[in-house]
Amino acid sequence: MRKLAFFLFASLFFAACGEDEAPKSPTATVNLHLLGEYNGEPLVLFQPLDYPSGNKIRFQNFNFFASKITLLGAGSTADYQLSSVEFFDFKDNLDLVSAETPLERNYENVPVGTYNGIQIDFGVSEELNNAQSGNLPNDNPLRQAFASHYWSDWDSYIFMKSEGIYDKNGDGVFNQSDQGFEHHPGMDAVLTRVTKMTSITLEEGQTFDLDLVADVFDIYVENGVALDLSDPDNQDTQSLADLPLAKSLMGHWATALKF
Amino acid sequence: MKKIIFCSFAIIFGLISCKDDDDGTVVNPGEDLTAIAYDPTPHTLTIPPGLPSMEIPADNPLTSEGIELGRRLFYDPILSKDSTISCSSCHNLNFSFNDPKAISPGVGGLLGNRSSMSLINVGFQVNGLFWDGRSATLEDQALHPVENPVEMAEIWENVEVKLQRHADYKKRFRQAFGIENSLEITKELAAKALAQFERTLISANSRFDKKRWQQDPNPFLLSDLEVDGQKIFYDDLLGAPGAPTGHCAHCHDGGALYTSEVYRNNAITEVATLNDFPDKGLGAITGNVTDNGMFKSTSLRNIALTAPYMHDGRFQTLEEVIEHYNSGGHYADNVVIGSITPLNLSDYDKQALLAFLHTLTDTTYYENPAFRNPFE
Numbered sequence: 344m345r346k347l348a349f350f351l352f353a354s355l356f357f358a359a360c361g362e363d364e365a366p367k368s369p370t371a372t373v374n375l376h377l378l379g380e381y382n383g384e385p386l387v388l389f390q391p392l393d394y395p396s397g398n399k400i401r402f403q404n405f406n407f408f409a410s411k412i413t414l415l416g417a418g419s420t421a422d423y424q425l426s427s428v429e430f431f432d433f434k435d436n437l438d439l440v441s442a443e444t445p446l447e448r449n450y451e452n453v454p455v456g457t458y459n460g461i462q463i464d465f466g467v468s469e470e471l472n473n474a475q476s477g478n479l480p481n482d483n484p485l486r487q488a489f490a491s492h493y494w495s496d497w498d499s500y501i502f503m504k505s506e507g508i509y510d511k512n513g514d515g516v517f518n519q520s521d522q523g524f525e526h527h528p529g530m531d532a533v534l535t536r537v538t539k540m541t542s543i544t545l546e547e548g549q550t551f552d553l554d555l556v557a558d559v560f561d562i563y564v565e566n567g568v569a570l571d572l573s574d575p576d577n578q579d580t581q582s583l584a585d586l587p588l589a590k591s592l593m594g595h596w597a598t599a600l601k602f
Numbered sequence: 603m604k605k606i607i608f609c610s611f612a613i614i615f616g617l618i619s620c621k622d623d624d625d626g627t628v629v630n631p632g633e634d635l636t637a638i639a640y641d642p643t644p645h646t647l648t649i650p651p652g653l654p655s656m657e658i659p660a661d662n663p664l665t666s667e668g669i670e671l672g673r674r675l676f677y678d679p680i681l682s683k684d685s686t687i688s689c690s691s692c693h694n695l696n697f698s699f700n701d702p703k704a705i706s707p708g709v710g711g712l713l714g715n716r717s718s719m720s721l722i723n724v725g726f727q728v729n730g731l732f733w734d735g736r737s738a739t740l741e742d743q744a745l746h747p748v749e750n751p752v753e754m755a756e757i758w759e760n761v762e763v764k765l766q767r768h769a770d771y772k773k774r775f776r777q778a779f780g781i782e783n784s785l786e787i788t789k790e791l792a793a794k795a796l797a798q799f800e801r802t803l804i805s806a807n808s809r810f811d812k813k814r815w816q817q818d819p820n821p822f823l824l825s826d827l828e829v830d831g832q833k834i835f836y837d838d839l840l841g842a843p844g845a846p847t848g849h850c851a852h853c854h855d856g857g858a859l860y861t862s863e864v865y866r867n868n869a870i871t872e873v874a875t876l877n878d879f880p881d882k883g884l885g886a887i888t889g890n891v892t893d894n895g896m897f898k899s900t901s902l903r904n905i906a907l908t909a910p911y912m913h914d915g916r917f918q919t920l921e922e923v924i925e926h927y928n929s930g931g932h933y934a935d936n937v938v939i940g941s942i943t944p945l946n947l948s949d950y951d952k953q954a955l956l957a958f959l960h961t962l963t964d965t966t967y968y969e970n971p972a973f974r975n976p977f978e
Contacts, residue, residue: 481657490856496836519933525940
């Protein structure tokens, strides 16, 4: 009899424990797709492209960090950070087929609800930029890109690498007499927050495709005015003297990011 | 009499059990190793300032026994066909685990077409190994040289048999990996041991390390010439008009790694088109023509010890290397000419850059007995 009583008591105890568990909040999945473009067309590296000056431009590398990728809450829905940092690299955009395939990031267990838009810090957020890379796991984007993107002299990650060649003499042929460019903005001062408003409704168990475009044309062209790439002063962003250029390029993410 | 009968039965039964039922070949049952204690000692690496984290694969944790086994395999020519070549033949401790020959001779003196690479701090690399990046992990990398016909020219099956028969290695594989039978010694375990040893090859004690990463307050640690070279290396001139820039760190930063682990065509080979590189490097692996002629940027740590230079060892001195980059090299469509461009460095600038490169030399690791040849 005692055993039976104990068994019943234990059963009640465990059942009670189960009832205390908080009900799971309904969640959804967000698939972020990011397409690299140049002036509205898929960005193909190593291909001559039209620059507003009338000359040709050719990109060889285009990549960047995006941090604090956040869905902006609306009403009772709170803001939700999808990712603390991501590294997007269009290195495989070597032909049209590849260029038409967006980079993809998958975020699961996102609380359902209606969000007002998305907010992204282009670059590496200050707290991450100043953190010690020695503690990062290997699959962290900051560890993966540490060697290639940590600029020791600035104690900062390079936030974006845009590299290529500009047909300076306009002869339609790229060679060493033309102007190479190597824009590597970094430092906390050039971190750029971009907010894009749109209604995003996440339903339980569903996957929401968040399609974004990074248009590198808009990094270089603002209101129809293109950066003068024939000017040697605009060739790179290596020193503090180049800070205004670095800020300008990063600031253009406000228009370069599109739905 | 009973004993004789028993022994006879035992011998006959033993022989029968060693025979394959189908073709009659003798099967080696291996050696039971379970009497040898298996109690590996975990080994924790100390990561010096300036270096990033190092991933240790979950299926190959560092142990004292594994590292020691790896060290022995590294220095043992048993891995080669005729027992003349070991890993250390091309990765010499005294040359920052590199080879002073442009092309290291393999078994029979055969030559390949690429220079050996330094192994110092190799465990921190995450963007491919070899000049062309064809191996993702040290465990995979370690498998290749054994069967390369111009390196060790052996086949792993033979190496496995040699190790399985070797009294000391049987014991050490047991102690490192807990195998129960000598036949469980495999190339995968050998590669794991080699990888463990390679992950310990850490160097971070050059004069520049002390100044930059260890915050050594000694103001005389670097000379004025070396500091000027540092500025040229990192393009750190605060935008001074006309100031010299070397653009070196674009490919050789990465904190105290002194490599950005990028693949670049560094303009050393003149070609008419991207299809014309005699050694396609990364392009041969990816199949992308725009990767042709690209090779991994190596670490400049101990660069003064690792002559000759470039993937084919074409430059004998650092002066030649600096002169190459100062010239801008040979244009090709995949050269990033934003940084590989005529630099117009003065003689003083070149001397300063050279002096700075020498500050990246760390000879203290020579003194680490754990890195030395255990057979000497």
